[in-house]
Amino acid sequence: MSIRQNLRLFSPVVVGLFSFVPPALPGLLNAREAEALVALAPRVSAAWRQGGCPEASTSEFGPDRFLVQVRAQCQGGREGSNLVSDYYVSRSTGAVTEGESRRIDTAEIRSARVRLLAVSRGRELSQQDASCLAIVAFESELAGADRSVSARPLTREGQPEMEYLVSGFAPGPRIWVSRYFTVDRGNGLVRDDYFGTVSFSGGLGALTSKMLDARDPLLLSPREAAEIALATPYVSAKMADSCIALVSDGQGFAEESLIGISSTCPVKAGLLGFVAVNLRTGAVSDPKTHESLSSTESDRTAGRLLDLAARRRLQEQNEVEAACQAGSGESPGLSPGR
Amino acid sequence: VRVGGRKCGGRRGLNALPIQLSSVLLAVRGGPIGGGGAAGSKFPKCNPKDKPGLEKKLNYIAMAYAGAAAAASNVAAAAGDPGEAGTLTIAFLDWGAWESGWDATQKALSENNFFGAQAGATGSVACPASFKTTNACFPASVTFGEELADALNGVPHTAADPNSGNESYENLLDDALDNSPSMGAAGILQTLASSGWNPSQTYGTRIAGPRGITGMSKLLDCLETNSYVH
Numbered sequence: 001m002s003i004r005q006n007l008r009l010f011s012p013v014v015v016g017l018f019s020f021v022p023p024a025l026p027g028l029l030n031a032r033e034a035e036a037l038v039a040l041a042p043r044v045s046a047a048w049r050q051g052g053c054p055e056a057s058t059s060e061f062g063p064d065r066f067l068v069q070v071r072a073q074c075q076g077g078r079e080g081s082n083l084v085s086d087y088y089v090s091r092s093t094g095a096v097t098e099g100e101s102r103r104i105d106t107a108e109i110r111s112a113r114v115r116l117l118a119v120s121r122g123r124e125l126s127q128q129d130a131s132c133l134a135i136v137a138f139e140s141e142l143a144g145a146d147r148s149v150s151a152r153p154l155t156r157e158g159q160p161e162m163e164y165l166v167s168g169f170a171p172g173p174r175i176w177v178s179r180y181f182t183v184d185r186g187n188g189l190v191r192d193d194y195f196g197t198v199s200f201s202g203g204l205g206a207l208t209s210k211m212l213d214a215r216d217p218l219l220l221s222p223r224e225a226a227e228i229a230l231a232t233p234y235v236s237a238k239m240a241d242s243c244i245a246l247v248s249d250g251q252g253f254a255e256e257s258l259i260g261i262s263s264t265c266p267v268k269a270g271l272l273g274f275v276a277v278n279l280r281t282g283a284v285s286d287p288k289t290h291e292s293l294s295s296t297e298s299d300r301t302a303g304r305l306l307d308l309a310a311r312r313r314l315q316e317q318n319e320v321e322a323a324c325q326a327g328s329g330e331s332p333g334l335s336p337g338r
Numbered sequence: 339v340r341v342g343g344r345k346c347g348g349r350r351g352l353n354a355l356p357i358q359l360s361s362v363l364l365a366v367r368g369g370p371i372g373g374g375g376a377a378g379s380k381f382p383k384c385n386p387k388d389k390p391g392l393e394k395k396l397n398y399i400a401m402a403y404a405g406a407a408a409a410a411s412n413v414a415a416a417a418g419d420p421g422e423a424g425t426l427t428i429a430f431l432d433w434g435a436w437e438s439g440w441d442a443t444q445k446a447l448s449e450n451n452f453f454g455a456q457a458g459a460t461g462s463v464a465c466p467a468s469f470k471t472t473n474a475c476f477p478a479s480v481t482f483g484e485e486l487a488d489a490l491n492g493v494p495h496t497a498a499d500p501n502s503g504n505e506s507y508e509n510l511l512d513d514a515l516d517n518s519p520s521m522g523a524a525g526i527l528q529t530l531a532s533s534g535w536n537p538s539q540t541y542g543t544r545i546a547g548p549r550g551i552t553g554m555s556k557l558l559d560c561l562e563t564n565s566y567v568h
Binding site: 057059061062063065067069071073075079080081082083084085086098099100101102245247248249251258259260262264269270271 | 389390391392394436437439440442443444445453454455456457458459464467468469470471472473489492494495530531534535536537538544545549550551552
């Protein structure tokens with residue numbers, strides 16, 4: 001399940017997270033990818049090896065950079081800071097610096113950078129998806145247009161923004177309605193160029209979300225990660241104490257989430273420890289020792305949840321296909337523009 | 339004196355993303371999709387192009403400067419070297435910028451924690467149960483200067499140095515400045531780290547060394563010259 005879906009399920013987290021999870025843009029790394037690069041920095045690798053439970057906190061810092069702060073969550077016994085270091089990651093080149101100017105460039109980082117930049121470049125919406133969004137925006141705003149709606153691209157193929165002239169017959173005697181829309185292939189936003197404002201509608205939003213989700217890796221949500229952790233004997237034994245609760249916010253490092261084991265009783269309130277859950281596989285481990293905590297039951301739970309997520313993804317893809325076929329059924333306008 | 343507002347950092351949305359428009363046909367141009375709404379820099383003479391990263395830095399300095407300068411004056415006076423106040427001010431500003439990500443990261447904002455103090459720090463309150471953090475959480479009313487004073491008044495105890503005399507960070511810093519008055523901002527911050535704030539042997543250099551935060555003095559000069567801070 002993707003980050004976007006996580007946000008929808010975990011509404012209390014949405015406000016906090018939305019400010020720092022920018023849209024996936026073509027050619028620009030997203031926050032998880034930037035963290036994957038920082039995880040390879042020698043100081044962070046050392047913290048991981050030493051059982052410091054490094055956790056990334058990533059914020060947008062300007063249009064093309066992330067600031068990734070890394071803290072050693074298991075570095076106890078100290079009143080002062082557990083900050084491992086500050087890193088900046090260029091979203092367009094994948095360059096990593098410690099602070100703003102100390103370049104970190106290892107063979108591992110170089111290799112990961114090439115791979116992750118290729119992934120980010122493959123994330124943009126296709127021309128067909130973009131024209132579909134323009135048509136759905138048109139149909140949402142100009143209700144009543146019939147199924148002859150078509151979108152003619154006015155931009156050359158491969159541009160990050162695609163402009164369309166969308167046209168259709170309105171019901172009634174020979175009324176031809178048309179409007180210009182621009183689609184950002186990175187974040188799926190559609191601008192109604194008549195007003196110069198972003199188009200919003202329930203149908204358009206749901207369709208955009210499904211299209212973008214399909215380009216994200218299939219990851220477990222924070223709630224699902226916690227459910228898997230609960231299925232391990234290690235966590236379930238701790239949960240026998242009624243004071244104990246799990247805190248799962250999806251944060252950790254790249255695709256590994258640190259789940260907090262927290263006491264909510266006043267006598268011993270606070271974080272007591274962590275377990276790590278791999279959001280791609282559901283494997284559970286001790287972030288201090290890196291020993292597996294998975295069990296037959298937790299593996300079964302992970303398999304079930306990942307299977308459900310895959311089915312949801314497939315269903316969404318089918319819904320996107322259906323919506324786009326319906327919306328552009330008679331479209332003659334998919335030929336290249338100027 | 340609180341200069342600037344912590345909560346008015348001018349956070350921008352998903353605008354300012356470099357997006358190319360190629361067609362010239364249309365009647366209305368809205369700029370980048372989802373853009374607009376930015377009111378411009380609060381510090382136009384220091385950030386004429388309204389760069390979002392620079393704006394975050396300027397917001398931070400404007401918010402933190404008075405508290406940093408006040409603490410620096412106290413430490414410099416106690417060390418018997420008022421001339422060190424300027425270096426101490428920069429060191430304290432660098433420190434908070436590094437630890438809080440220029441007061442622009444979600445963690446710093448949600449915890450109101452400028453220096454990475456751990457749970458139980460003076461002036462802190464219990465973090466909400468939903469926070470997965472070992473950091474301290476401070477009420478939103480606590481200022482940068484108050485947190486800095488609390489951090490400096492703290493008494494470190496580490497495995498390597500139990501500090502049986504219960505010397506505060508400030509006293510330890512005063513002693514270090516007595517012995518080495520020109521240690522610079524990196525030396526000041528390494529003194530705090532080595533006293534117990536952070537286990538890294540390169541903490542001070544990474545923050546305030548030649549390849550650390552290098553623009554603080556220049557930005558502060560601009561803010562002062564143009565009366566954005568006093």
